[in-house]
Amino acid sequence: MAEIAISARHVSKQYVIAAVNHDTLRDRFAHACRSVFGEPATSEEGPRTFHALNDVSFEVTEGEVLGIIGHNGAGKSTLLKVLSRITEPSGGEIDIYGRVTSLLEVGTGFHAELTGRENIYLNAAMLGMRKVDIDRRLEEIVEFSGTQQFIDTPVKRYSSGMYVRLAFSVAAHLDPEILIVDEVLSVGDGAFQKKCLGKMDEVRRDGRTVILVSHDLPVVANLCQRAILLRRGNIVGDGRPQQIIEQYMSEAFTGGEASLADRTDRYTKHELMVQAIGFLNEKLEPVQPALSGQHLVVRVHYACHVRKVFENMRVMVVLNRDERTACILSTDVVDRQPLTLEGTGFVDFHIPHLPLCGGRYFLHVAIENDTLTQDWVQYAAELQVLDGDYYGTGKMYPHDGWRGKGMFVDHSWKLERVD
Amino acid sequence: MTMKASNSLDVPAVPVPTRGHVVRTPTVKIRPSRGLLHLDLGALWQYRELLVFLVWRDTKVRYKQAVIGAGWAVFQPLISMLLFTAIFSYLAKLPSDGVPYPLFAYAGLLPWNFIAQATSRSGTSLVGESHLISKVYFPRLIIPLAAAATPAVDLLCSLLMMIPLMLWFGMTPGWQILLFPIFLVMALLAALAVSLWFSALHVKFRDVGHIIPFFVQFWMFASPVVYPISLIPEKWRALYSLNPVVGVVEGFRWTLLGQRAPSLEMMLPSLAIVLLLFVSGVIYFKRMERTFADVI
Numbered sequence: 001m002a003e004i005a006i007s008a009r010h011v012s013k014q015y016v017i018a019a020v021n022h023d024t025l026r027d028r029f030a031h032a033c034r035s036v037f038g039e040p041a042t043s044e045e046g047p048r049t050f051h052a053l054n055d056v057s058f059e060v061t062e063g064e065v066l067g068i069i070g071h072n073g074a075g076k077s078t079l080l081k082v083l084s085r086i087t088e089p090s091g092g093e094i095d096i097y098g099r100v101t102s103l104l105e106v107g108t109g110f111h112a113e114l115t116g117r118e119n120i121y122l123n124a125a126m127l128g129m130r131k132v133d134i135d136r137r138l139e140e141i142v143e144f145s146g147t148q149q150f151i152d153t154p155v156k157r158y159s160s161g162m163y164v165r166l167a168f169s170v171a172a173h174l175d176p177e178i179l180i181v182d183e184v185l186s187v188g189d190g191a192f193q194k195k196c197l198g199k200m201d202e203v204r205r206d207g208r209t210v211i212l213v214s215h216d217l218p219v220v221a222n223l224c225q226r227a228i229l230l231r232r233g234n235i236v237g238d239g240r241p242q243q244i245i246e247q248y249m250s251e252a253f254t255g256g257e258a259s260l261a262d263r264t265d266r267y268t269k270h271e272l273m274v275q276a277i278g279f280l281n282e283k284l285e286p287v288q289p290a291l292s293g294q295h296l297v298v299r300v301h302y303a304c305h306v307r308k309v310f311e312n313m314r315v316m317v318v319l320n321r322d323e324r325t326a327c328i329l330s331t332d333v334v335d336r337q338p339l340t341l342e343g344t345g346f347v348d349f350h351i352p353h354l355p356l357c358g359g360r361y362f363l364h365v366a367i368e369n370d371t372l373t374q375d376w377v378q379y380a381a382e383l384q385v386l387d388g389d390y391y392g393t394g395k396m397y398p399h400d401g402w403r404g405k406g407m408f409v410d411h412s413w414k415l416e417r418v419d
Numbered sequence: 420m421t422m423k424a425s426n427s428l429d430v431p432a433v434p435v436p437t438r439g440h441v442v443r444t445p446t447v448k449i450r451p452s453r454g455l456l457h458l459d460l461g462a463l464w465q466y467r468e469l470l471v472f473l474v475w476r477d478t479k480v481r482y483k484q485a486v487i488g489a490g491w492a493v494f495q496p497l498i499s500m501l502l503f504t505a506i507f508s509y510l511a512k513l514p515s516d517g518v519p520y521p522l523f524a525y526a527g528l529l530p531w532n533f534i535a536q537a538t539s540r541s542g543t544s545l546v547g548e549s550h551l552i553s554k555v556y557f558p559r560l561i562i563p564l565a566a567a568a569t570p571a572v573d574l575l576c577s578l579l580m581m582i583p584l585m586l587w588f589g590m591t592p593g594w595q596i597l598l599f600p601i602f603l604v605m606a607l608l609a610a611l612a613v614s615l616w617f618s619a620l621h622v623k624f625r626d627v628g629h630i631i632p633f634f635v636q637f638w639m640f641a642s643p644v645v646y647p648i649s650l651i652p653e654k655w656r657a658l659y660s661l662n663p664v665v666g667v668v669e670g671f672r673w674t675l676l677g678q679r680a681p682s683l684e685m686m687l688p689s690l691a692i693v694l695l696l697f698v699s700g701v702i703y704f705k706r707m708e709r710t711f712a713d714v715i
Contacts, residue, residue: 003443007445015713081553081712082449083449084555084556085447085449085556086552086553086554086555086556086712087709087710087712087713088449088451088452088709088710089449089450089451090451091451092451093448093449093450094447094448094449094450095445095447095448095449096445096446096447096448096449097443097445097446098446099446100446100447102555102556104554104555105554108550108551108554108555109550109551109555111476111480113479113480113483113484114476114479114480118476118479121472122472122473122476125468125469125472126469126551126555126557127555128466128557130468131468154483
């Protein structure tokens with residue numbers, strides 16, 4: 001058994017909601033006056049507290065890579081801030097054994113007017129590095145960032161890519177024993193992300209302890225040995241990443257957030273509406289995340305709210321990634337059979353080999369005909385895809401550098417010699 | 420286990436039955452803080468380099484892309500001195516206790532400019548650096564300290580200008596010059612005392628940002644910067660010297676220009692107020708520090 005690196009016992013954090021942001025002297029004064037005159041405080045002024053973390057206990061052993069996942073507002077960021085000492089817990093205790101560095105973003109404290117070199121010193125000092133250590137590693141940091149030529153230029157003249165590279169480079173050379181990382185990996189372009197992941201992997205192989213908070217489930221699945229799932233400030237799952245991710249995804253689509261049928265942020269005629277979207281495998285069992293190459297069924301539930309038969313309709317699902325359309329499924333293009341909708345029911349789209357590579361996709365769904373849109377919901381559902389063996393060759397594709405890019409296309413090749 | 424040189428040193432030399440049950444001292448202990456005063460000077464010392472870097476950053480950024488650069492630190496008080504001499508000495512005929520008025524004004528402007536700048540910069544520093552507060556840990560005291568220390572660099576520059584000025588007017592300092600550092604420290608403490616209060620309050624009440632400019636303006640008129648203390652009626656002196664700047668300015672004039680020594684009845688209230696404000700400022704700051712990241 002390895003030794004304990006972090007031990008958190010009964011950590012809780014409460015926020016007083018009413019006090020935040022409305023605290024001007026005038027409010028205070030008004031409040032004081034009212035209390036003087038004996039007017040009872042209205043319910044809104046009572047100390048409404050919000051429990052961001054609720055009796056959270058866990059241990060991390062040395063060399064472990066722990067992922068923390070959960071929905072927005074589940075307490076991930078609060079936990080990270082408490083662990084990083086940015087904010088104090090309201091209760092409980094945490095013991096950390098070893099030098100810690102928290103990276104809640106890259107390039108904290110960068111000043112636009114200062115040169116790259118000056119910013120390295122400033123940023124590294126902020127992250128707790130001593131000047132002698134910075135002196136020693138300066139060369140390496142500059143080298144890694146690839147900004148040698150511009151190192152004495154103010155960073156305000158840097159391209160955004162250079163800026164991020166330099167910032168990450170500092171972060172990558174901190175050498176902590178325990179690293180606490182927020183979604184820093186999600187910044188920058190693909191090549192940069194790859195570099196980050198590579199560095200993370202290196203940190204892991206060095207036997208250092210890492211706590212990683214991420215929305216990027218494939219990253220958690222690939223990098224972490226263990227994952228914790230938070231829900232409303234409580235730990236509701238702790239175990240192997242794959243298992244925890246499944247728990248997270250199943251939760252995601254069985255309530256929690258507003259269900260699709262209840263959503264009002266849609267364009268609709270209120271006559272015929274999309275009720276829900278489901279992802280199933282070929283046995284029609286729910287899946288999430290999906291795997292590239294797998295047989296995936298996208299089920300669109302609909303309901304007619306008027307007694308009417310809708311003829312010549314089409315159901316369309318647009319899959320998006322990074323604001324760009326990846327592909328479109330539509331009932332009217334694949335065959336000539338007209339679609340008639342009435343009552344309630346569902347339409348299943350079968351994708352025999354899911355051609356999407358690993359990542360996070362959003363689905364937008366429409367029910368319409370050529371002249372009229374009945375219902376159109378953007379960001380109706382989220383689909384997580386993990387890289388899978390699409391071609392059945394036992395090889396993971398795309399390779400690292402291309403991971404998360406493009407789509408899978410069935411193809412073959414033939415070599416001919418001409419000489 | 421392999422690379423923990425630092426922690427294995429902390430392991431007590433007791434026979435250990437099983438691994439994993441070794442009693443180790445945590446490097447970092449996170450607890451909700453209780454009690455009035457938990458200074459944690461150790462952490463402040465640990466981050467001393469960051470303090471230096473922040474002062475260096477502000478100084479550097481301030482004079483970047485300025486043609487005469489740090490020359491402004493010298494020019495600003497010089498220009499004020501000329502202006503004040505023209506208005507208050509030439510036009511308003513204010514007395515200056517037997518010292519040439521320009522020197523009198525300059526010796527007063529040295530500490531005043533510092534205190535005014537430190538207060539306005541440091542008083543709003545936490546909110547100005549809110550980005551850092553919500554993203555990275557370090558002792559929060561570093562921020563107002565650095566913001567107050569940056570004008571101190573200017574103070575030292577303009578202090579050098581005092582030498583040619585005194586030569587020009589043919590004045591030499593007496594033995595009192597040896598006491599000058601005391602008043603320098605008092606100026607620092609006075610600026611910090613007010614800044615700590617302001618900066619911590621500013622996090623919660625943004626009104627402070629609007630109050631500071633007026634406060635600084637009022638404060639200058641309530642301090643013997645452009646006029647000598649002899650203008651204040653005797654019966655008001657005690658009240659007047661509750662203003663910490665009174666003690667500081669008088670101390671500067673006495674040690675640099677060899678004016679008559681300030682009376683003890685005037686120095687003591689100033690000093691007491693400085694210490695009181697400073698200690699209470701630190702306590703208030705440390706108390707509020709816990710919630711900075713949540714409120715800012």
